[in-house]
Amino acid sequence: MNAPSVLETVIYLQDLAAAEDFYGRLLGLTPYARAEGRHIFFKLENQMLLIFNPDATRKPAGGSLPVPTHGASGEGHVCFSANPLGIDTWRRRLVDDMGLAIEADFEWPNGGRSIYVRDPAGNSVEFAEPRIWGFEA
Structure with missing residues (x-):
């Protein structure tokens, strides 16, 4: 079995509006998905750039998907x-x-x-x- 490629890269920013503006302008992309106050996702060529609000992802996501809590603090x-x-x-x-x-x-x-x-x-x-x-x- 070969080593897999990376599918997602995650960084954390509390200000998702600033993240959308910065990465949208930087990469010339529109968001692929967003959840107000929780995350914004951008689709690149063969990978997703996921930007989460760390405060929101430390809480259970709720809904039908059992996504575990996660988060990071400090600069990534x-x-x-x-x-x-x-x-x-x-x-x-x-x-x-x-x-x-x-x-x-x-x-x-x-x-x-x-x-x-x-x-x-x-x-x-x-x-x-x-x-x-x-x-x-």
Whole structure:
């Protein structure tokens, strides 16, 4: 049996309206699903980006689905894949279009570049070449 791929990435933000605005503008996506005060989901190419209000997910979801409680506090991290030319395009979008400060921009010792910004909750948002982990772009 092969190792599975990641289907969902989860980050936590209390202000879901700010999350929707930030990630909607950043990724150019409309929400796939939302539950007021609890979560907002975005569908990417082969994965879901799930953004939960941590206060809401510490309580049972209710309804017909037995989803366990979960949550995290503090700053999290999400990394989006980008090809070498795409890194500069993302940098321009982040700085010029969204007015964000680049927190870090560097080449990894084993090859590949990463850039980092912060979302409205302080989560670290990275765009990186897959080769930082030995994957082809």
